[in-house]
Amino acid sequence: MTEATEQFPYGVGYMDGAYCAKQDMQLPVADLGFLLSDTTYDALHVINGSFFRMEDHLNRWEQSITKRRFNTLSYDRDETREILMECVRRSGLRESMVYLLATRGEALDGLKDLRQCQNRFLAWAVPYYAVIPDDKMEDGIDICVSSVLRTPPDAIDPTVKNFARIDFSDALLEAYDKGYDHAVLLDRDGNVTEGRGWNIFALHGGRLVSPDDGVLEGITRRTVVELAQQTNIKAEFGKLKADELRSADEVFMTSTAGGIMPIRKIDDQVIGNGTKGPVTQRLTDMYWALHEDPDYNTPVDY
Numbered sequence: 001m002t003e004a005t006e007q008f009p010y011g012v013g014y015m016d017g018a019y020c021a022k023q024d025m026q027l028p029v030a031d032l033g034f035l036l037s038d039t040t041y042d043a044l045h046v047i048n049g050s051f052f053r054m055e056d057h058l059n060r061w062e063q064s065i066t067k068r069r070f071n072t073l074s075y076d077r078d079e080t081r082e083i084l085m086e087c088v089r090r091s092g093l094r095e096s097m098v099y100l101l102a103t104r105g106e107a108l109d110g111l112k113d114l115r116q117c118q119n120r121f122l123a124w125a126v127p128y129y130a131v132i133p134d135d136k137m138e139d140g141i142d143i144c145v146s147s148v149l150r151t152p153p154d155a156i157d158p159t160v161k162n163f164a165r166i167d168f169s170d171a172l173l174e175a176y177d178k179g180y181d182h183a184v185l186l187d188r189d190g191n192v193t194e195g196r197g198w199n200i201f202a203l204h205g206g207r208l209v210s211p212d213d214g215v216l217e218g219i220t221r222r223t224v225v226e227l228a229q230q231t232n233i234k235a236e237f238g239k240l241k242a243d244e245l246r247s248a249d250e251v252f253m254t255s256t257a258g259g260i261m262p263i264r265k266i267d268d269q270v271i272g273n274g275t276k277g278p279v280t281q282r283l284t285d286m287y288w289a290l291h292e293d294p295d296y297n298t299p300v301d302y
């Protein structure tokens with residue numbers, strides 16, 4: 001641990017114009033980000049002291065801010081990038097998850113008029129982590145296909161990363177009750193969507209498919225498709241039914257928090273031979289090798 005991480009073991013945050021220890025960040029209960037889940041956010045990662053695909057994350061963030069009409073935020077791209085850099089710099093972390101969050105802001109009277117709210121901007125850098133435990137990175141996790149449906153995209157736009165996630169919570173509670181680690185949710189037409197914090201891919205023969213609709217357009221998902229194009233594996237966005245997931249040769253999840261992570265079992269069905277498959281392994285190796293490529297990485301000047 002560097003000196004700085006000893007000072008901030010839980011990371012560094014930024015809100016209301018000042019930096020602080022991550023654990024000291026507090027949101028007023030009147031903030032509609034809390035009361036209405038009226039938020040958007042993005043999550044980046046730093047590996048070996050460099051941000052991965054930083055400008056792609058900032059593009060997605062700016063699109064989300066526009067779509068949510070967070071018009072009273074006053075940070076331009078350079079200021080935003082600098083705040084993220086400074087959170088990591090102050091934390092001293094070389095491996096970090098870095099968050100950007102916008103909330104609708106405080107409603108000071110009962111009318112909760114959205115036009116009167118000053119949108120709030122927060123950011124923080126914490127030690128890097130994955131959405132699955134380290135000891136499951138090799139063989140993979142067990143998931144169930146949830147009976148809880150993903151909130152329809154025409155109700156809450158999933159391409160705008162957000163914390164309105166009770167569907168995911170209910171699906172996870174169901175998964176825990178049944179002894180699974182995670183849950184994947186279907187849409188109302190029975191198509192596979194995603195899980196809390198991750199996209200999903202299934203391999204049939206030499207063809208990888210990830211759901212095309214009703215999901216966050218993950219940066220890791222996009223990276224996998226780009227990497228597959230450099231190999232003899234075909235990768236595309238399309239429709240995927242639960243049975244096609246269960247009968248796949250390999251299934252994996254993708255997230256900034258962990259990269260490419262194998263899925264071992266779906267409901268009662270063991271996938272492949274119950275350990276990370278060769279295509280998953282190959283793409284995982286390529287993914288981490290990309291973290292050495294200067295075109296994809298923005299160094300932090302600590």
Ligand code: PLP
Pocket residue numbers: 043194195196197198199215216217218219220221254255256257
């Ligand atoms: N889907 C959802 C619902 C997510 O919250 C996330 C990330 O947090 C992902 C997919 C994966 O996206 P990315 O690869 O950009 O981290």
